[in-house]
Amino acid sequence: xxxxxxxxxxxxxxxxxxxxxxxxxxxxxxxxxxxxxxxxxxxxxxxxxxxxxxxxxxxxxxxxxxxxxxxxxxxxxxxxxxxxxxxxxxxxxxxxxxxxxxxxxxxxxxxxxxxxxxxxxxxxxxxxxxxxxxxxxxxxxxxxxxxxxxxxxxxxxxxxxxxxxxxxxxxxxxxxxxxxxxxxxxxxxxxxxxxxxxxxxxxxxxxxxxxxxxxxxxxxxxxxxxxxxxxxxxxxxxxxxxxxxxxxxxxxxxxxxxxxxxxxxxxxxxxxxxxxxxxxxxxxxxxxxxxxxxxxxxxxxxxxxxxxxxxxxxxxxxxxxxxxxxxxxxxxxxxxxxxxxxxxxxxxxxxxxxxxxxxxxxxxxxxxxxxxxx
Amino acid sequence: xxxxxxxxxxxxxxxxxxxxxxxxxxxxxxxxxxxxxxxxxxxxxxxxxxxxxxxxxxxxxxxxxxxxxxxxxxxxxxxxxxxxxxxxxxxxxxxxxxxxxxxxxxxxxxxxxxxxxxxxxxxxxxxxxxxxxxxxxxxxxxxxxxxxxxxxxxxxxxxxxxxxxxxxxxxxxxxxxxxxxxxxxxxxxxxxxxxxxxxxxxxxxxxxxxxxxxxxxxxxxxxxxxxxxxxxxxxxxxxxxxxxxxxxxxxxxxxxxxxxxxxxxxxxxxxxxxxxxxxxxxxxxxxxxxxxxxxxxxxxxxxxxxxxxxxxxxxxxxxxxxxxxxxxxxxxxxxxxxxxxxxxxxxxxxxxxxxxxxxxxxxxxxxxxxxxxxxxxxxxxxxxxxxxxxx
Numbered sequence: 001x002x003x004x005x006x007x008x009x010x011x012x013x014x015x016x017x018x019x020x021x022x023x024x025x026x027x028x029x030x031x032x033x034x035x036x037x038x039x040x041x042x043x044x045x046x047x048x049x050x051x052x053x054x055x056x057x058x059x060x061x062x063x064x065x066x067x068x069x070x071x072x073x074x075x076x077x078x079x080x081x082x083x084x085x086x087x088x089x090x091x092x093x094x095x096x097x098x099x100x101x102x103x104x105x106x107x108x109x110x111x112x113x114x115x116x117x118x119x120x121x122x123x124x125x126x127x128x129x130x131x132x133x134x135x136x137x138x139x140x141x142x143x144x145x146x147x148x149x150x151x152x153x154x155x156x157x158x159x160x161x162x163x164x165x166x167x168x169x170x171x172x173x174x175x176x177x178x179x180x181x182x183x184x185x186x187x188x189x190x191x192x193x194x195x196x197x198x199x200x201x202x203x204x205x206x207x208x209x210x211x212x213x214x215x216x217x218x219x220x221x222x223x224x225x226x227x228x229x230x231x232x233x234x235x236x237x238x239x240x241x242x243x244x245x246x247x248x249x250x251x252x253x254x255x256x257x258x259x260x261x262x263x264x265x266x267x268x269x270x271x272x273x274x275x276x277x278x279x280x281x282x283x284x285x286x287x288x289x290x291x292x293x294x295x296x297x298x299x300x301x302x303x304x305x306x307x308x309x310x311x312x313x314x315x316x317x318x319x320x321x322x323x324x325x326x327x328x329x330x331x332x333x334x335x336x337x338x339x340x341x342x343x344x345x346x347x348x349x350x351x352x353x354x355x356x357x358x359x360x361x362x363x364x365x366x367x368x369x370x371x372x373x374x
Numbered sequence: 375x376x377x378x379x380x381x382x383x384x385x386x387x388x389x390x391x392x393x394x395x396x397x398x399x400x401x402x403x404x405x406x407x408x409x410x411x412x413x414x415x416x417x418x419x420x421x422x423x424x425x426x427x428x429x430x431x432x433x434x435x436x437x438x439x440x441x442x443x444x445x446x447x448x449x450x451x452x453x454x455x456x457x458x459x460x461x462x463x464x465x466x467x468x469x470x471x472x473x474x475x476x477x478x479x480x481x482x483x484x485x486x487x488x489x490x491x492x493x494x495x496x497x498x499x500x501x502x503x504x505x506x507x508x509x510x511x512x513x514x515x516x517x518x519x520x521x522x523x524x525x526x527x528x529x530x531x532x533x534x535x536x537x538x539x540x541x542x543x544x545x546x547x548x549x550x551x552x553x554x555x556x557x558x559x560x561x562x563x564x565x566x567x568x569x570x571x572x573x574x575x576x577x578x579x580x581x582x583x584x585x586x587x588x589x590x591x592x593x594x595x596x597x598x599x600x601x602x603x604x605x606x607x608x609x610x611x612x613x614x615x616x617x618x619x620x621x622x623x624x625x626x627x628x629x630x631x632x633x634x635x636x637x638x639x640x641x642x643x644x645x646x647x648x649x650x651x652x653x654x655x656x657x658x659x660x661x662x663x664x665x666x667x668x669x670x671x672x673x674x675x676x677x678x679x680x681x682x683x684x685x686x687x688x689x690x691x692x693x694x695x696x697x698x699x700x701x702x703x704x705x706x707x708x709x710x711x712x713x714x715x716x717x718x719x720x721x722x723x724x725x726x727x728x729x730x731x732x733x734x735x736x737x738x739x740x741x742x743x744x745x746x747x748x749x750x751x752x753x754x755x756x757x758x759x760x761x762x763x764x765x
Binding site: 039078079080081085118121126 | 689692693755756759762763
């Protein structure tokens with residue numbers, strides 16, 4: 001059927017990414033209720049192989065659950081194999097970032113590249129007007145806002161998508177609390193109503209990402225090789241077994257014997273060095289972002305203020321765009337209050353109130369402990 | 375979807391024929407629900423119906439009624455023949471070894487694998503580029519000593535018709551049984567078991583307008599096969615269990631019709647298949663029909679559309695109302711080339727870009743014309759999507 005003919009019937013066709021979890025199941029159900037012509041799609045993104053126990057997301061059980069929900073709703077459901085692309089754009093980047101001493105967020109990459117670019121290409125080929133997910137975020141008039149459930153809000157992961165896509169996004173569960181979503185799933189009799197939350201990274205089946213790095217990096221990769229642990233004054237206090245095992249703010253795996261708790265405050269990949277310091281050394285007042293992306297036609301300019309969030313579930317803090325923003329393509333933000341554990345590789349996401357403005361990847365040049373010491 | 379769907383997947387299954395449904399209904403009602411093993415009148419009614427069905431199936435494939443053992447379908451019949459046949463050979467001091475062609479149905483391949491797992495041996499027979507079993511490979515396997523050789527009459531994915539008579543003669547001369555999966559042959563090509571020495575056939579009802587869950591193993595000598603399930607003495611103990619009376623009755627009716635109308639039905643589906651092939655190869659310059667150089671069953675065609683992948687094609691065709699299939703069922707979304715096309719030497723990129731269209735008596739030329747409108751557009755669309763996703 002052509003798009004023209006469907007428009008005459010005043011029925012929009014929407015492709016729903018169904019992971020087999022409760023949120024996207026309810027998203028599909030709500031869109032059916034709202035009168036959309038709904039097509040369900042489950043993305044096959046990677047393969048665990050035979051020897052990994054089943055998991056709540058992206059597993060065969062999840063595909064079966066998504067199918068069962070689609071059958072229950074009476075909608076078409078297809079499996080889309082995006083393994084090659086996901087492997088390159090998400091898993092490959094994940095490994096590369098750790099290899100460079102950063103702490104990546106694969107969900108951001110998946111949204112930017114896999115869901116709202118590759119899946120969108122499928123949606124276009126299927127002549128879909130819109131694309132939907134189970135994200136807790138609200139799309140209104142072509143802009144994205146935080147989800148109504150403050151505990152579940154996932155807008156932090158969505159700063160990187162193409163601005164032109166936003167108006168085509170449908171976000172039916174964004175106005176729900178998680179409890180309401182589950183209640184809706186139960187009312188609809190969906191098999192996924194009481195599925196446990198998936199909290200881990202989908203392709204890190206055990207919750208331990210080290211095996212993924214070991215699988216993809218050469219065995220002599222510097223990121224996995226022993227190196228010095230030093231204090232902020234440069235004193236060597238021990239050895240680590242690979243800087244990829246560490247992230248800013250981490251305590252686990254560090255040498256003991258200090259008068260106060262010590263944390264990773266920096267990773268210097270070129271020297272294979274992990275720098276540790278005190279709680280105070282973790283706080284920073286400057287964040288520099290690159291790989292910028294804007295979901296507004298009017299991005300903040302030097303001197304403008306906005307709110308910035310530097311970790312998932314961390315509160316956003318007020319910030320001012322520095323008058324002389326670093327190198328081209330980057331954005332330097334002066335935080336109006338110090339923020340703990342700003343980790344290169346994580347996302348710095350800008351908001352105006354609840355509206356998502358855009359964001360970027362936190363770069364690694366800023367030595368936090370000196371800026372907090374001065 | 376508002377578009378009426380066109381069903382071109384009759385090799386997967388067929389709609390139950392109205393005349394089949396009609397003869398089954400009494401056995402789903404309170405009138406003829408009896409157990410065929412019962413001595414009373416209810417039992418007699420059911421028993422008579424089962425025996426009539428047995429005769430109908432036998433007549434359709436040129437066999438004696440006593441050779442028919444009803445099963446739960448083609449998969450069970452294949453397992454009974456291959457695994458049961460191997461176990462009988464082992465018990466009789468013959469080689470505990472089976473040879474199976476590389477293009478067999480998974481039911482046969484998996485049963486052969488099970489023989490291997492039980493301490494026996496499974497040998498794979500290579501095929502040529504059109505799917506015909508290599509006779510040199512067959513002779514080699516026979517010379518090495520095998521209990522049975524499994525080669526399907528008509529391949530379910532590409533339609534290749536094997537030289538069954540030749541294969542049966544060579545097997546018989548070597549003292550081996552030919553196990554012939556005739557699921558796709560029944561009603562499509564002439565089949566007469568009586569002409570074949572030392573051969574047994576596996577059949578399925580739902581490929582010929584009968585109900586799902588019913589099939590048969592046809593074997594002239596019950597001692598050639600050991601039972602795989604054990605129970606009461608039904609069907610000579612070779613396949614015990616209370617008969618699926620309604621299913622068997624439907625199978626009998628469908629088989630009778632298949633035998634009666636084989637010629638006309640073959641002409642009908644053959645004309646549709648040829649029209650689709652001609653139209654698609656005309657519209658899509660680089661489309662390739664698999665096994666095109668050898669005699670094929672009239673109801674099936676398998677075509678490669680280079681530069682596409684079958685999963686994407688199936689999805690878009692389904693949305694456009696054209697229902698067909700790729701060679702193999704795909705449960706995980708992993709694009710795995712068909713083992714049949716792979717065995718025929720078809721390159722991977724072409725194998726994963728192949729679709730099977732299969733016809734039944736209910737299909738019409740108008741449907742073929744509609745498919746000819748849709749398929750080239752979908753192929754074009756999937757090719758451009760592939761280009762986008764490769765960027």
